Amino acid sequence: MVNTKVLGICGSPRKGNSLYLLEQALKAAKDVDHRSVETELYSMRGKTYNPCIACRFCKDHNGDCVHKDDFEDLRRHWLDADVIIYSVPVYHMSMPGQVKCFIDRLGNSMSGRFRSQLPEGVYALPKLFKIIGSIAQGIHIFSGQEHTITDLINHALIMQCIPATGDMWESYIGAGGWTVNLIDRNGFEKLAKGDDLGVKAAIKASRDLGKRSVELSKIIQSGILASKTLLEKDPIYHPVISMLEKRHAG
Numbered sequence: 001m002v003n004t005k006v007l008g009i010c011g012s013p014r015k016g017n018s019l020y021l022l023e024q025a026l027k028a029a030k031d032v033d034h035r036s037v038e039t040e041l042y043s044m045r046g047k048t049y050n051p052c053i054a055c056r057f058c059k060d061h062n063g064d065c066v067h068k069d070d071f072e073d074l075r076r077h078w079l080d081a082d083v084i085i086y087s088v089p090v091y092h093m094s095m096p097g098q099v100k101c102f103i104d105r106l107g108n109s110m111s112g113r114f115r116s117q118l119p120e121g122v123y124a125l126p127k128l129f130k131i132i133g134s135i136a137q138g139i140h141i142f143s144g145q146e147h148t149i150t151d152l153i154n155h156a157l158i159m160q161c162i163p164a165t166g167d168m169w170e171s172y173i174g175a176g177g178w179t180v181n182l183i184d185r186n187g188f189e190k191l192a193k194g195d196d197l198g199v200k201a202a203i204k205a206s207r208d209l210g211k212r213s214v215e216l217s218k219i220i221q222s223g224i225l226a227s228k229t230l231l232e233k234d235p236i237y238h239p240v241i242s243m244l245e246k247r248h249a250g
């Protein structure tokens with residue numbers, strides 16, 4: 001029975017290094033338990049995510065966005081996942097614009113999306129407790145990887161989710177890497193055949209991140225279900241409890 005859904009979001013506009021590291025993470029996630037873990041890779045490549053225009057349409061329309069583009073499809077996948085692993089290239093010391101557009105709109109749409117599940121007048125966001133892991137890689141060393149991962153961790157916190165990391169020493173706050181000045185889209189794949197320590201660390205960190213994110217999700221989900229009597233007194237937990245009950249009922 002599948003009770004851990006892992007969504008890998010590749011934030012690159014090309015099939016390249018972000019995809020390579022994400023595949024490492026998703027394979028390790030699946031290997032935690034082939035029976036209960038389902039993984040899906042969602043690529044933002046070729047899709048359109050317009051910027052939020054602050055029109056507040058989503059507040060009164062169940063979180064639906066006024067833009068009709070690829071946002072809603074990815075949001076549906078995001079909401080249905082227990083674990084989300086972002087893998088993004090560093091652009092200008094940060095995440096690519098398309099990823100930022102997606103998370104801006106996702107965050108803003110949440111109060112509209114969950115309003116009907118919270119009591120009248122309560123404008124808090126529900127505790128979603130999804131596990132969010134982050135991978136960021138760029139062409140150069142010390143060129144925005146840590147900053148980008150930190151932005152994604154902040155996104156996880158705002159979304160009332162839990163940021164995950166891999167294992168020390170390769171993974172302090174997620175998985176970071178550089179393609180040793182190679183601009184090639186298959187930089188990591190080429191370098192993986194050599195013995196560059198940084199490349200090996202990025203690959204190991206990505207795998208550890210996938211594995212630990214799934215394990216953490218299982219721990220958190222068991223805790224929520226075990227604490228149901230206590231938590232259900234507060235409506236802020238109702239969306240996650242009802243999602244988990246459906247998931248664990250098969």
Ligand SMILES: Cc1cc2nc3c(=O)[nH]c(=O)nc-3n(C[C@H](O)[C@H](O)[C@H](O)COP(=O)(O)O)c2cc1C
Binds near residue numbers: 093137143
């Ligand atoms: C618009 C743009 C901005 C970039 N800015 C950075 C940067 O600030 N730091 C960096 O290390 N690499 C930067 N890069 C390089 C990419 O992060 C790097 O080539 C990465 O491996 C691409 O990942 P992908 O193959 O998944 O697309 C930039 C690339 C582009 C296209």
